[in-house]
Amino acid sequence: MTTKTALFAYAGTFLTLLICDGIWLGLIARNFYRDQQGALMLPSPYLASAHLFYLFFAAAVVVLAVLPALSAGSIATAFVHGAILGLAAYGAYDITNLATLRSWPLAMSLVDMAWGTALTALTAAGGYFAVRFFG
Numbered sequence: 001m002t003t004k005t006a007l008f009a010y011a012g013t014f015l016t017l018l019i020c021d022g023i024w025l026g027l028i029a030r031n032f033y034r035d036q037q038g039a040l041m042l043p044s045p046y047l048a049s050a051h052l053f054y055l056f057f058a059a060a061v062v063v064l065a066v067l068p069a070l071s072a073g074s075i076a077t078a079f080v081h082g083a084i085l086g087l088a089a090y091g092a093y094d095i096t097n098l099a100t101l102r103s104w105p106l107a108m109s110l111v112d113m114a115w116g117t118a119l120t121a122l123t124a125a126g127g128y129f130a131v132r133f134f135g
Contacts, residue, residue: 001067005135009066012130014058017123021054024115036108058123061085065124066131075128082124083117090116 025033034041064085069078094109094116 001070005070005131006062008131008135009062009070009127010058012134013061013066013123013127014054015130016126017054017058017061017119020119020122024119029111029115032111033108036105057089058127060089061120061123062127065120066127069124069128070131075125078124078128079121082121085124086117086120087113089120 061082065078065081068081069075090113094112097104098106098109
């Protein structure tokens with residue numbers, strides 16, 4: 001893999017992640033999360049923490065989903081590997097919260113895990129397409 005390929009993979013992955021999650025959190029599910037988390041939710045998120053998550057998670061998606069998909073020459077590999085990674089990452093967060101936090105809503109965990117699975121699959125596909133079309 002060349003540096004150019006890696007950069008296009010990361011850029012496509014990162015931008016897809018930001019756009020999709022921005023639409024989800026900012027428009028589609030904003031009220032859902034607020035209603036589910038209630039007083040646990042901050043009035044506004046700590047953006048530095050959010051930025052760190054997006055930077056690191058995009059790198060993980062590239063390594064664990066986009067690069068295997070490029071090697072296989074298969075968008076299906078990007079979707080499947082991305083979905084598995086998303087379910088594992090979001091599942092670890094949500095299931096741990098169910099196990100350790102008082103009154104953590106089951107509905108919140110189920111919706112968030114489904115979203116994490118779909119988001120990461122789409123994100124991996126975005127990285128794959130960025131390399132195929134621009135790299």
